[in-house]
Amino acid sequence: MRVLVTGGAxxxxxxxxxxxINSVQDCEVINLDLLTYAGNLENLVDVDQSPRYQFVHGxxxxxxxxxxxxxxxxxxxxxxxxxxxxxxxxxxxxFTETNVLGTQTLLEASRRHQVRKFVMVSTDEVYGSLQLGNxxxxxxxxxxxxxxxxxxSKAAADLLTMSYFKTYNLPVCITRCGNNYxxxxxxEKLIPFFILKLLQNEPVPxxxxxxxxxxxxxxxxxxxxxxxxxxKSQPGEVYNIGANNQRxxxxxxxxxxxxxxxxxxxxxxxxxxxxxxxxxxxxxQKIREALGWSPKHDFEQALxxxxxxxxxxxxxxxxxxxxxxxxxIAPGAAWLSKGS
Ligand SMILES: NC(=O)c1ccc[n+]([C@@H]2O[C@H](COP(=O)([O-])OP(=O)(O)OC[C@H]3O[C@@H](n4cnc5c(N)ncnc54)[C@H](O)[C@@H]3O)[C@@H](O)[C@H]2O)c1
Numbered sequence: 001m002r003v004l005v006t007g008g009a010x011x012x013x014x015x016x017x018x019x020x021i022n023s024v025q026d027c028e029v030i031n032l033d034l035l036t037y038a039g040n041l042e043n044l045v046d047v048d049q050s051p052r053y054q055f056v057h058g059x060x061x062x063x064x065x066x067x068x069x070x071x072x073x074x075x076x077x078x079x080x081x082x083x084x085x086x087x088x089x090x091x092x093x094x095f096t097e098t099n100v101l102g103t104q105t106l107l108e109a110s111r112r113h114q115v116r117k118f119v120m121v122s123t124d125e126v127y128g129s130l131q132l133g134n135x136x137x138x139x140x141x142x143x144x145x146x147x148x149x150x151x152x153s154k155a156a157a158d159l160l161t162m163s164y165f166k167t168y169n170l171p172v173c174i175t176r177c178g179n180n181y182x183x184x185x186x187x188e189k190l191i192p193f194f195i196l197k198l199l200q201n202e203p204v205p206x207x208x209x210x211x212x213x214x215x216x217x218x219x220x221x222x223x224x225x226x227x228x229x230x231x232k233s234q235p236g237e238v239y240n241i242g243a244n245n246q247r248x249x250x251x252x253x254x255x256x257x258x259x260x261x262x263x264x265x266x267x268x269x270x271x272x273x274x275x276x277x278x279x280x281x282x283x284x285q286k287i288r289e290a291l292g293w294s295p296k297h298d299f300e301q302a303l304x305x306x307x308x309x310x311x312x313x314x315x316x317x318x319x320x321x322x323x324x325x326x327x328x329i330a331p332g333a334a335w336l337s338k339g340s
Pocket of ligand 1: 006013032036040060080083084102122123177178181186
């Protein structure tokens with residue numbers, strides 16, 4: 001089987017490729033990635049020498065290129081996206097262009113070339129926000145109610161994807177995962193952003209009261225679930241992916257402070273970001289029962305290993321930081337640094 005993976009130089013996409021190359025016999029991978037600020041070929045150093053791996057530098061919105069690649073593919077796993085909520089607040093247009101129009105371009109090519117499966121990698125953020133203080137969870141039939149331009153663009157892509165199943169019988173599936181953590185995550189997202197701040201002996205900036213809850217999952221577990229959906233799912237289905245591990249931002253902060261040997265008050269509270277969702281929690285009964293998938297990593301253990309990875313992979317970090325400096329890329333909290 002030959003799989004076109006979009007966005008494979010990003011964080012989760014690189015783990016999907018790692019899983020396909022290492023765990024799916026004879027699977028060939030074409031990685032189509034634009035190498036935006038978040039794309040990094042160093043995320044793939046352990047698999048890029050495989051004869052079953054090929055990189056193509058290009059844009060998912062380039063219909064000609066996408067068509068040519070899809071003609072060679074049996075299936076597509078679509079992870080390419082603009083992914084940072086803060087950036088979607090200061091610059092939403094590219095989120096619509098990449099996440100909506102890019103997805104449409106891929107769906108059209110998939111339809112033309114009749115791929116065997118199109119897996120749309122989406123997010124729990126499309127469901128909107130839950131309240132604190134109850135045990136409600138998102139299921140796959142929870143209505144979509146996105147609150148940020150990022151989440152809205154992903155929801156639009158999900159709806160387009162499902163329309164191709166209903167209208168053209170394209171064998172699509174959608175995965176909706178909670179917050180990932182692990183090696184190779186671009187250090188603008190909470191966990192690597194905080195680890196790097198602490199490694200530089202700087203206090204970490206916590207939004208608002210810090211009580212926003214996310215459902216955390218180790219990235220390799222997410223990747224394995226996506227590959228299971230590729231291989232085993234029924235077309236037209238949506239699968240939530242999560243590890244039933246809900247923590248608020250202060251709890252994550254406290255864990256990171258102790259793992260890095262800093263005092264518990266090494267925190268600066270900063271104004272909350274606009275439209276900040278309060279709580280996410282996912283029911284994952286469907287994927288566990290239908291596909292037999294379950295997460296394999298314990299949160300505390302995997303978080304500790306993640307911290308160690310950032311402590312020891314100094315070349316990866318300095319290359320990312322050199323590029324941030326060279327290209328004037330804000331390392332995090334984009335809407336704050338632009339003063340809006
Ligand atoms: N990271 C998470 O916590 C998480 C959770 C749930 C779902 N997801 C979903 O997983 C996917 C990957 O997220 P991530 O955080 O790992 O991403 P990321 O930001 O680390 O990487 C995104 C990748 O997409 C590429 N890309 C962007 N625009 C492109 C374009 N026009 N053409 C080709 N490539 C392009 C970038 O170069 C980059 O390599 C996204 O679809 C996201 O919605 C992520």
